[in-house]
Amino acid sequence: MRWMACELHSHTFHSDGRQSLSELARGAKALGFECVALTDHNTMTGLLGKEDVERETGVAIISGMEWTTFFGHMVTIGLTDFVDWRPAGPGDIDAGIARVHAAGGIAGMAHPFRIGSPMCTGCFWEFEIQDWEALDYIEVWSGTFPSIKTDNARAFRLWTDKLNExxxxxxxxxxxxxxxxxxxxxxxxxxxLLDEDEGSATEQAVRALAAGRAAVTMGPLLTLELRSESARYRIGDRVPKEARGWRYEAVACVDFEARNGLWAFPDAGYEVILTSNAGPLGELRAKPSQRDYRFDIPGGALTWIRAELRGTVRGARTTIAFTNAIYVDAE
Structure with missing residues (x-):
């Protein structure tokens, strides 16, 4: 298995972007991305010639589309065929998500708390989700320098609340x-985190996101494992309920070489924080000369656990990276 750097929300001049697919892919490669999802508004025509662009640039391109409505924007990726967004009303987005899943794709909330009309029609999420389990992901960071934006902070809290539920x-x-x-x-x-079992890199990327095998960062790559005497669990994994009573060692790994030279946070004063449904579980100072940070934690009270990396960026003490959750099955 290996980690692949991805950009999951982008546009070309086939909707409201000002770039071609080739320009997007070349720009992504220059920033250290191996993969980019094209998610033009309500159209997939921008994907024309994507195989040629992939060969020219070496960047994998995930087919996608951003459902753009008056009631919210929903990113759909992994689809090869157009799934009509127009029937989606404020009370039936669940049916739309089901149609995306039936066509082999996955669906996520885009920038759910960005300011809405008249500044950005439909950007603020107003759809009523009945089955949160059906939603694949939430875009909790949107835009550049995303960690300091208040709308992203609300999206991050929404995600955490849903994990707690x-x-x-x-x-x-x-x-x-x-x-x-x-x-x-x-x-x-x-x-x-690609499984590399079968299919193209884009197919593996969609499978990874559907399984929650994801980590987000503005700098170092932060990952997490939960280990016991007899088992090891990665991000997105589920710890079986019969293992709840064990004690675990949580190992957070910080790879400061990821996308080396494409970011710099001098004097960040890094801290690795372990958090869960039970609140913070531990905190350790981090430094570029050290990769692994170990926490001894009880497993019995947990239903989820994740790692976060905090530091000072441009004078602001902020989250630099976070992992998705490792889950523990309920009794």
Whole structure:
């Protein structure tokens, strides 16, 4: 298995972007991405010639589309055929998610708390979800330097609340990338843990996201494992209920070499934080010369656990990276 750096929300001039698919892929490669999802608004025509662009750039391109409505934006990826967004009303988005799943794709909330009309029609999520278990992911970080934005903080809290309610929903970042404009803001990356068993890199990426095997960062790659004497669990895994009473060692790994040279946070004063449904479980200072950070924790009270990396970026003490959850089955 290996981690692949992905950008999961982008646009071309086939919707409201100001770039071609080739320009998008070349820009992604320059930023250290191996994969990009094209999610134009309500159209998939921008994917024309994607195989040629993949060969030219070496960047895998996931087919997708952003359902853009008056009631919210929903990113759908992994589809090869158009799934009509127009029947989606405020009270029946569950039926839309079901249609996406039936066609082999996955669906996520896009920037759910971004300011809405008249600034951005439909950007603020107003759909009523009846079955949260059906939703595959929430885009909790949107835009550049996403960790300091208040709408993203609300999305992150929503994700955490749903984890606490027992739902297994992944969290991602998405730049909502429209043009090859230069920026010195930190750029976030969603890393997906590929199984490499079968299929293309894009198929493996969609499977990884559907399984919650994801980590998000503006800098170092942060990963997490939960270990006992007889088992090891990765991000997205489920610890069986019969193992709840064991004690675990949680091992957070910080790879400061990931996308080396494409980010820099001098004097960040890194801290690795382990958190869960039971609240914070531990905190350790981190430094570039050390990769692994170990926490001894009881397993019995947990239903989920994740790692976060905090530090100072441009004078703000903020989250730099976080993992998706490892889940523990209920009794």
């Amino acid at each position: 027992g739902y297994r929903i992944a969290a991602t970042s998405g730049r909502d990338w429209h043009a090859q404009d230069a920026t010195d803001d930190p750029v976030s990356v969603t890393y997906l």
